[in-house]
Amino acid sequence: MGALFYFYLMKAIVLPEKYARPSYVEVPQPVKSDEMETLSVKTCALNHRDLWIMKGQYAGLKYPIIPGSDACAYRGSERVVINPGMFWGVDERVQDKQFQILGLPMDGTFAERVNVPADNIYPAPEHLDDAEAAAIGLAGVTAFRALVSRCMPVQGERLLVTGIGGGVALFVLQIGLAFGLEVYVTSSRPEKLNKALAMGASGGVLYSTPEWETNLKERCSEGFDIIVDGYAGASFAKLVQLARPGGRIAVYGGTGGKMSDIVPQQIFWKQISIYGSTMGSQDDFAGFLALVNEKKLKPVIDSVYRLQNTDAAFQRMESQDQFGKIVLRVSDI
Amino acid sequence: MGALFYFYLMKAIVLPEKYARPSYVEVPQPVKSDEMETLSVKTCALNHRDLWIMKGQYAGLKYPIIPGSDACAYRGSERVVINPGMFWGVDERVQDKQFQILGLPMDGTFAERVNVPADNIYPAPEHLDDAEAAAIGLAGVTAFRALVSRCMPVQGERLLVTGIGGGVALFVLQIGLAFGLEVYVTSSRPEKLNKALAMGASGGVLYSTPEWETNLKERCSEGFDIIVDGYAGASFAKLVQLARPGGRIAVYGGTGGKMSDIVPQQIFWKQISIYGSTMGSQDDFAGFLALVNEKKLKPVIDSVYRLQNTDAAFQRMESQDQFGKIVLRVSDI
Numbered sequence: 001m002g003a004l005f006y007f008y009l010m011k012a013i014v015l016p017e018k019y020a021r022p023s024y025v026e027v028p029q030p031v032k033s034d035e036m037e038t039l040s041v042k043t044c045a046l047n048h049r050d051l052w053i054m055k056g057q058y059a060g061l062k063y064p065i066i067p068g069s070d071a072c073a074y075r076g077s078e079r080v081v082i083n084p085g086m087f088w089g090v091d092e093r094v095q096d097k098q099f100q101i102l103g104l105p106m107d108g109t110f111a112e113r114v115n116v117p118a119d120n121i122y123p124a125p126e127h128l129d130d131a132e133a134a135a136i137g138l139a140g141v142t143a144f145r146a147l148v149s150r151c152m153p154v155q156g157e158r159l160l161v162t163g164i165g166g167g168v169a170l171f172v173l174q175i176g177l178a179f180g181l182e183v184y185v186t187s188s189r190p191e192k193l194n195k196a197l198a199m200g201a202s203g204g205v206l207y208s209t210p211e212w213e214t215n216l217k218e219r220c221s222e223g224f225d226i227i228v229d230g231y232a233g234a235s236f237a238k239l240v241q242l243a244r245p246g247g248r249i250a251v252y253g254g255t256g257g258k259m260s261d262i263v264p265q266q267i268f269w270k271q272i273s274i275y276g277s278t279m280g281s282q283d284d285f286a287g288f289l290a291l292v293n294e295k296k297l298k299p300v301i302d303s304v305y306r307l308q309n310t311d312a313a314f315q316r317m318e319s320q321d322q323f324g325k326i327v328l329r330v331s332d333i
Numbered sequence: 334m335g336a337l338f339y340f341y342l343m344k345a346i347v348l349p350e351k352y353a354r355p356s357y358v359e360v361p362q363p364v365k366s367d368e369m370e371t372l373s374v375k376t377c378a379l380n381h382r383d384l385w386i387m388k389g390q391y392a393g394l395k396y397p398i399i400p401g402s403d404a405c406a407y408r409g410s411e412r413v414v415i416n417p418g419m420f421w422g423v424d425e426r427v428q429d430k431q432f433q434i435l436g437l438p439m440d441g442t443f444a445e446r447v448n449v450p451a452d453n454i455y456p457a458p459e460h461l462d463d464a465e466a467a468a469i470g471l472a473g474v475t476a477f478r479a480l481v482s483r484c485m486p487v488q489g490e491r492l493l494v495t496g497i498g499g500g501v502a503l504f505v506l507q508i509g510l511a512f513g514l515e516v517y518v519t520s521s522r523p524e525k526l527n528k529a530l531a532m533g534a535s536g537g538v539l540y541s542t543p544e545w546e547t548n549l550k551e552r553c554s555e556g557f558d559i560i561v562d563g564y565a566g567a568s569f570a571k572l573v574q575l576a577r578p579g580g581r582i583a584v585y586g587g588t589g590g591k592m593s594d595i596v597p598q599q600i601f602w603k604q605i606s607i608y609g610s611t612m613g614s615q616d617d618f619a620g621f622l623a624l625v626n627e628k629k630l631k632p633v634i635d636s637v638y639r640l641q642n643t644d645a646a647f648q649r650m651e652s653q654d655q656f657g658k659i660v661l662r663v664s665d666i
Contacts, residue, residue: 093579093604094578094579094603094604095578095604232600233597236597237591245427245428246424246426246427251597251600251601252601253597253601254596254597254598254600254601256597257597258570258593258594258595258596258597259592259593259594259595259597260591260592260593260594260595261591261592261593262592262593262595263587263591264566264569264584264586264587264589264590264591264592264609265587266609267565267584267587267607267609268585268586268587268609268610268611269609269611270427270609271426271427271428271608271609271610271611272608272609273606273607273608273609274600274606274607274608275604275605275606275607276597276599276600276601276602276603276604276606277601277604278601278602278604
């Protein structure tokens, strides 16, 4: 009887090394500790972060790693969700140095069991099924902090959300509508614009056309009170131009790279505020969850895969066709 | 007896046309109206705005114009100062469309008499002489809004002020010290750094050296809680890098031109806030004046000229040698 028999094994998705595709394997279950609770994962959901870790494009990489920040799980008989931002600390303004996101460096949710600090475990909203409950964590808290905690929206204001279709952008749209905002969106795909309009957006433009900002100005001539952007890059200077006097712009991502050619006179004469925002504190997560429960918000689900088909789920994300969250079913029970 | 005799004449500085030097002439006195009070100007002070108007580099130019936004003046026997930001409106976040600055399009303070809305007239601080009282208005309210109203400093925080020597930057330094901040400065001239250190700054670096931001990092390794900048341009991306997690950056000017190569990951991961700020509301001005009175702040005076020598005063500003405000003496009485 060797040492191996002291471990219980579980099914999990492992990224074995940089650039390698996700692999469905058996690994030892996480060990319970005083600081962490062990949850049984029912469903989990992909974020772009998982894809970037697979592609080796993320800070603090380590392999092998079980990715995954989001889950619907059980603590005993209690159905729970997770705030994936751990050890934020006491300053609402910014996370502590020890802050980390579930799924790197600690093993994440793409497994039958996951360890999570007790503080980060919240009751799952009852109106959401298991797939929906898995889909709200990272994207939801990021959207809530960027739009609500940072930009402090007021009913009737005009909101522009760039790149509709991603998890964060869709939650920004839904939270914006819940706050009574008039929401406009951009996308590179006409079908994504149409879906956003069906959800309640007042208008949308294709950012792949050269005249996209002229089209937006026509739709909203006074400019936007709030803009929430996850792209940055060269188009950010145009967002500054599209902002109304007194406008607020939240930036939660930078897939478009460096921001250039921003005209400072537009920033100071219009008294623009630009807010960097990432993830969220426990207060942000609790605020988001309260809103989800009060307004019975449901995340948009793009597709559901079985855990053993995680590679297909990653391919779906890589195709950029997704509209909403990509969910993995870990256990069929 | 011609129509001319219905006007009282006064001495004034007039910018007759684009690019023309200031000219000391006799012009009709302003006519009293219900909305405006006519003040007798004792002293007034230059701002870069006046220079830009002379050079034709300002929005909404019109000539001939009497420039000047700042003054120490008399309303009857009461010694007063002026908030040069007029018709701000009710929104503390941003000025109304009808907002304007004294000295364009309305005639300004470089004259024996000036018309000002009653709301913009405040008692002159008693501890200031006439030259000092003329020097606080535009620069002071701009500095107060950018640093205090926008960045909300807390005692003990570290503040970086770029381009020390200009009127706004010097007030940011003084207000920062009054709030108990640890203040660092940049300049292109060693003698300006030394003067700032003598005023209470904790450190300073020459931004004309290529390693200026490395030098600053050595002096303040944790980064700056607050940065107040009137330059923008290519160096702004370095300010984002120098900001501490949770840091706030106020931008009140853009002489350096467009901002480029800003790394979005630094903005969102550090949860940076960038605040455009210009001029100030009546609340900002009243807050500034209360601080001046409470802390007995005195503006730094670079030099004093007689009104007839205004061209020499403009030349002094053009030389970029100034450290503090350039004042004009209108009346010797």
